[in-house]
Amino acid sequence: MNATEQEEREYLEEIKEKLGFAVKRVDDAVKQFSNELREKKEYIHEHQSGMDDADMVAAGQSINRMAFTGEAAVARKHKLLKLGQSPYFGRIDFVSRDQARLPVYIGMYSFIDEQRRQGLIYDWRAPISSMFYDFELGKASYATPSGKIHGTIELKRQYKIRDGRLEFMLDSDVNIHDDVLQRELAKSSDDKLKNIVATIQRDQNAVIRNETTPVMVIQGVAGSGKTSIALHRIAFLLYRYRETIAAKDILIISPNKVFADYISNVLPELGEEHIPELGMEELAADLLDNRYPFQTFFEQVSALLEQHDPAFIERIRFKSSFEFLGQLNQYLLHIENTYFTVTELRVGRTVVQVAFIQQKFKSYHRVPLLKRFALVANDVRAYVRDAAGRKLSGQEKATIGEAIPRMFRLHNMLDLYRDFYRWIGRPELLKIDHRLRLEYADVFALIYLRLRLEGLTTYDQVKHLLVDEMQDYTPVQYAVLSRLFLCRKTILGDVSQTVNPYSASSSEMIARVFPQAEVVRLYRSYRSTIEITAFAQRLMPNPDIIPLERHGQQPAVVRCTSHAEELETIKEVIISFQSSGNHSLGIICKTLRQAEKAYQALQAPDVHLLTAESTSFKEGVIITTAHLAKGLEFDAVIVPFVSARIYKTEVDKSMLYVACTRAMHQLTLTYAGELTAFLSI
Ligand SMILES: Nc1ncnc2c1ncn2[C@@H]1O[C@H](COP(=O)(O)OP(=O)(O)OP(=O)(O)O)[C@@H](O)[C@H]1O
Numbered sequence: 260m261n262a263t264e265q266e267e268r269e270y271l272e273e274i275k276e277k278l279g280f281a282v283k284r285v286d287d288a289v290k291q292f293s294n295e296l297r298e299k300k301e302y303i304h305e306h307q308s309g310m311d312d313a314d315m316v317a318a319g320q321s322i323n324r325m326a327f328t329g330e331a332a333v334a335r336k337h338k339l340l341k342l343g344q345s346p347y348f349g350r351i352d353f354v355s356r357d358q359a360r361l362p363v364y365i366g367m368y369s370f371i372d373e374q375r376r377q378g379l380i381y382d383w384r385a386p387i388s389s390m391f392y393d394f395e396l397g398k399a400s401y402a403t404p405s406g407k408i409h410g411t412i413e414l415k416r417q418y419k420i421r422d423g424r425l426e427f428m429l430d431s432d433v434n435i436h437d438d439v440l441q442r443e444l445a446k447s448s449d450d451k452l453k454n455i456v457a458t459i460q461r462d463q464n465a466v467i468r469n470e471t472t473p474v475m476v477i478q479g480v481a482g483s484g485k486t487s488i489a490l491h492r493i494a495f496l497l498y499r500y501r502e503t504i505a506a507k508d509i510l511i512i513s514p515n516k517v518f519a520d521y522i523s524n525v526l527p528e529l530g531e532e533h534i535p536e537l538g539m540e541e542l543a544a545d546l547l548d549n550r551y552p553f554q555t556f557f558e559q560v561s562a563l564l565e566q567h568d569p570a571f572i573e574r575i576r577f578k579s580s581f582e583f584l585g586q587l588n589q590y591l592l593h594i595e596n597t598y599f600t601v602t603e604l605r606v607g608r609t610v611v612q613v614a615f616i617q618q619k620f621k622s623y624h625r626v627p628l629l630k631r632f633a634l635v636a637n638d639v640r641a642y643v644r645d646a647a648g649r650k651l652s653g654q655e656k657a658t659i660g661e662a663i664p665r666m667f668r669l670h671n672m673l674d675l676y677r678d679f680y681r682w683i684g685r686p687e688l689l690k691i692d693h694r695l696r697l698e699y700a701d702v703f704a705l706i707y708l709r710l711r712l713e714g715l716t717t718y719d720q721v722k723h724l725l726v727d728e729m730q731d732y733t734p735v736q737y738a739v740l741s742r743l744f745l746c747r748k749t750i751l752g753d754v755s756q757t758v759n760p761y762s763a764s765s766s767e768m769i770a771r772v773f774p775q776a777e778v779v780r781l782y783r784s785y786r787s788t789i790e791i792t793a794f795a796q797r798l799m800p801n802p803d804i805i806p807l808e809r810h811g812q813q814p815a816v817v818r819c820t821s822h823a824e825e826l827e828t829i830k831e832v833i834i835s836f837q838s839s840g841n842h843s844l845g846i847i848c849k850t851l852r853q854a855e856k857a858y859q860a861l862q863a864p865d866v867h868l869l870t871a872e873s874t875s876f877k878e879g880v881i882i883t884t885a886h887l888a889k890g891l892e893f894d895a896v897i898v899p900f901v902s903a904r905i906y907k908t909e910v911d912k913s914m915l916y917v918a919c920t921r922a923m924h925q926l927t928l929t930y931a932g933e934l935t936a937f938l939s940i
Contacts, residue, residue, distance in 0.1 A: 285336040292329040345420045348457035355410035384498040392464035451524040474776035477751035478766035481920035482786025485751040494529040506532035508722040516874040559699040578700040579733040579762035598668040609646045627714035632664040703736045726750040737772040795919040814926035845893035846882040847918035885914035896922035906935035
């Protein structure tokens, strides 16, 4: 049963041959589909005049069906071709109580011998494949819809097959993954995030395959694989619930377009379609009907970095607290109880009593406050009609329609929001500039008020929501998300990697908004060498972090005598990078202004500037800011200008931490003048 390497090589050839036949069968089918499609179209063209509407609809449907089947066949072919390159990466020989030893080959997708009705390759997401990740040799089990299957794993093997060639295979008796994982991690990074199916770790697998939690919050240290896991989790859910959830039913809320581009490869690589994604700002603009201009999160962070403004910080800090959400809720109660000043209403000879109007208003307590007046007005109209025993004139109807809302003190959303600050006795906390541009910290508070007072349509079409960089969103933002997205959610991030410490949310805080949430913590860090992780730990110590045993060069902190010398040093690092065989180098600055200046000054070929407007992540040398580099990774990172003058506040320190944790293999920091206190111990 394919025990030796020779037998495995022969088996691989056999599988490749079978895959080749399968590709040919799909090709034939596609050819047949396209012929039939062409004939059908020709037929319709020729007989158009004799066809009625029903015939045309039926013909259209049949063409669509054929095209759909054709597309599915093309997608299947694509998968088969990919399998041909690397059919499987793992094998477990499983003996269950009532079955003989079954070698289970695990790959990216499933492949079935249709004649013998036998699974040749199992999809990594299939129930049986879970044992590959969850168990070593010995007793094992896996869940199926009809219950748990118990048995024993008698062999566990890993393969690296590239371009159809077996590069190595490894049997394991202990922890199988370590060796292969080390090899994977030591490789230099491509320009985008990649799939990790062959080396998913046990704790990661538990997160990926969790089917029960309505809200999963993943707090994981830098490089613990959060983003990777979240994407694999989506692939898993798409497989597990393929009858009810399609790629288009999932939404990723991502921090920016570059990040969206950076992760865009993983799901297609796993054979799934591209998933819709949306930035928080896009969502906000949508929810405010593009009526209020507002500062972006990037602009907020830039403003914090450019100048130290205690009042600005105080505004952000206040609006990012859980208490703020509580106060908004209290305010809503307050206006409901006190802002509706009912007076007796006289229509013709009929008097509508205060108590009637009040009682009607209360009876609509489930309806958003500002939507109740129209309903109350209708009730009043009916009351007057019955009392007067006649139809109401248009004028009378209009009078009632105007009188009821007038009994409520404020209607304009911005006036109400302003009033909230008066009510809490802190009017200074709202600052709207002359162009009526809202500060970013106010955007979701205003949306929250709108949601509660006017109601907003929920995103029912979304069946799973993924929120990355969770630490950057505040309780009010989560309160909005929880009311708009009623589906299951996966929320991930790392509170240590905030770019705005005044507005960072921890997993505990998020769990307060979602009481049904399950919080998972990941401490193993896969991205960086031990040396880089230890260096970053000096900035934000976390005793629980477990770096993977992978060594590299010590990070270098290079002192320069002048700015010019610093630029020269950076140029030298770029030159040595270009001949190093590494693929990506990130030059990560604190602010965009610094990044732009460095970009101008360096003037090196093949160096790209990445800004908030960029939409794609480029391979090679990239100059950007820590904020934009968040979530990304590079083989080598340079953090320039780490002087005491530049890195001095808490926000600066966060930026420095994010910048340093982007490096996989090599980290260089440069400065002229005095070194920042954050590094000088
Ligand atoms: N099980 C694994 N096998 C192989 N590589 C892994 C595994 N888990 C994570 N990685 C790698 O570790 C790196 C970091 O992963 P990822 O970007 O998903 O982490 P993260 O927790 O989102 O990081 P950060 O929060 O710092 O942006 C990636 O290169 C990823 O491929």
